[in-house]
Structures are given as structure tokens and as C-alpha cells.
Amino acid sequence: EVQLVESGGGLVQPGGSLRLSCAASGFTFSSYSMNWVRQAPGKGLEWVSYISSSGSTIYYADSVKGRFTISRDNAKNSLYLQMNSLRDEDTAVYYCARVIVGATKSSWYLDLWGRGTLVTVSS
Amino acid sequence: QSVLTQPPSVSAAPGQKVTISCSGSSSNIGNNYVSWYQQLPGTAPKLLIYENNKRPSGIPDRFSGSKSGTSATLGITGLQTGDEADYYCGTWDSSLSVGVFGGGTKLTVL
Numbered sequence: 001e002v003q004l005v006e007s008g009g010g011l012v013q014p015g016g017s018l019r020l021s022c023a024a025s026g027f028t029f030s031s032y033s034m035n036w037v038r039q040a041p042g043k044g045l046e047w048v049s050y051i052s053s054s055g056s057t058i059y060y061a062d063s064v065k066g067r068f069t070i071s072r073d074n075a076k077n078s079l080y081l082q083m084n085s086l087r088d089e090d091t092a093v094y095y096c097a098r099v100i101v102g103a104t105k106s107s108w109y110l111d112l113w114g115r116g117t118l119v120t121v122s123s
Numbered sequence: 124q125s126v127l128t129q130p131p132s133v134s135a136a137p138g139q140k141v142t143i144s145c146s147g148s149s150s151n152i153g154n155n156y157v158s159w160y161q162q163l164p165g166t167a168p169k170l171l172i173y174e175n176n177k178r179p180s181g182i183p184d185r186f187s188g189s190k191s192g193t194s195a196t197l198g199i200t201g202l203q204t205g206d207e208a209d210y211y212c213g214t215w216d217s218s219l220s221v222g223v224f225g226g227g228t229k230l231t232v233l
Contacts, residue, residue, distance in 0.1 A: 035222060037168075037222075037224075044125065044209075044211065044224060044225070044226045044227040045160070045162075045168065045211050045213070045224040045227065046224065047213075047221060047222030047223060047224060050222065059220050059221060059222075060221075061221055062221075095167060095168070100173070101215075104217075105155070105215040105217065106154065106155045106156060106215070106217075107155070107156045107173075107174055108155065108156070108158075108213075108214065108215035108222065109156070109158035109170060109173040109174070109213070110158070110160070110168075110170060110213070111170045111173070111179065112170075113167040113168055113169065113170075114167065115166075115167050116167055
């Protein structure tokens with residue numbers, strides 16, 4: 001079955017760190033770019049980060065730049081998000097999503113999503 | 124504030140048609156393809172439309188998409204109560220080098 005399964009969420013204090021993982025199965029993970037997208041409680045979708053299939057190209061939203069690090073291990077079919085210096089406003093469900101992207105990114109869309117993992121930042 | 128602008132809510136009766144708009148700029152919608160996502164209550168988003176007007180396998184032709192200039196539109200015909208969900212448009216912003224979504228539109232089928 002083609003799927004993405006996130007893990008690693010939980011309760012963390014402001015200023016703390018957390019590492020999210022996303023396990024891919026049912027498709028050739030190393031052939032696809034991947035994204036993290038988050039959704040704060042009762043709010044809309046917010047794009048967080050992008051990583052190319054090889055890991056050589058990475059982008060971040062301004063809201064997380066310098067605090068979050070996206071990475072992947074193609075041998076383990078896994079995507080990661082290292083989150084440091086966490087703030088209250090980082091509280092959200094974090095989704096791992098497979099992205100289909102054209103050479104110039106004129107075509108960019110998320111065709112497979114995980115169920116998400118909840119991160120709560122609170123003292 | 125989302126980079127792409129959607130109406131917060133739309134509503135229509137079962138069997139009717141509804142459209143949801145998504146407005147952006149030349150750096151995102153104006154020069155890139157638009158995708159649409161459906162998020163049913165308590166679930167993860169699902170791809171509904173990609174590259175402006177293409178439907179993934181399994182998405183009924185009641186759902187359609189179009190784009191003109193810096194705006195895009197999602198259309199849903201033959202509304203069903205099961206279509207009640209939040210709908211999001213998305214694209215890549217070439218100037219900012221970031222993915223962008225609309226704020227979401229809540230569809231109510233009266």
C-alpha cells in the first residue's frame with residue numbers, strides 16, 4: 001500500500017526541540033521530492049519545507065527558517081524534520097506529503113499525504 | 124494572512140453547483156499551475172485538482188478547475204452532503220521560493 005506515516009509528535013516546552021519522522025512505503029521514495037505542511041488548531045494549511053529527491057535542494061518558510069531542518073534518508077525511505085527553539089505558534093498537526101514538481105516548479109502539487117502528527121508547544 | 128486569497132465560506136443546496144475562487148499574483152498563480160485540496164472533517168488533505176484542471180484517478184468529474192491570469196476557480200456540481208469540507212488552493216511562489224496555500228474555504232451543503 002502506498003502510504004506515508006508520521007511519528008515523533010508530542011508535548012514540548014517553549015524553546016525545546018523535537019524530531020519528526022515520516023516513513024514512506026509502497027513507492028520508490030528516492031524518486032520523489034517531499035514536503036512538510038502544518039495546520040494549527042482550527043486554522044488553514046501552512047507550507048513548512050521542501051526537499052528534493054536527492055536532498056540537494058531545500059527550501060523553508062520564513063516562519064521556521066533557522067530553527068527547523070528538513071532531511072531525508074533514502075536508504076531508510078524516511079523523511080525528517082528537526083525542530084529547534086520551538087515556540088507556542090509552532091503548535092500544529094504536521095503532515096508529511098509527497099510532491100510532484102516540474103523542472104521549474106511551475107507544476108507543484110502534493111499528491112500523497114500522511115495522517116499527520118500533533119506537536120504541542122506549551123509550558 | 125495567506126498569500127492566496129479564498130472566501131472563508133460558501134454554501135449551496137444538494138444537487139446545486141458552487142464555485143470557490145482563489146486569487147494570487149504574477150509570482151504564484153500567474154506563472155504556475157494551481158492545485159486544489161479537499162479536507163474532510165478530522166482527516167488529512169487530499170489532492171482534488173492538479174495543474175489547474177486535471178483530476179487524479181478516482182476524483183469524480185463533478186469537480187473541475189480553471190485558471191485565468193492570477194486567479195483560479197474550483198467548481199463542484201451535483202453537490203452532495205459528503206462534499207462538506209474545507210477546500211484549499213495551492214501553488215509554488217517563484218519569487219519567494221516557497222509553497223503557498225489559500226486560507227481555505229468551508230463548504231456547507233444546506
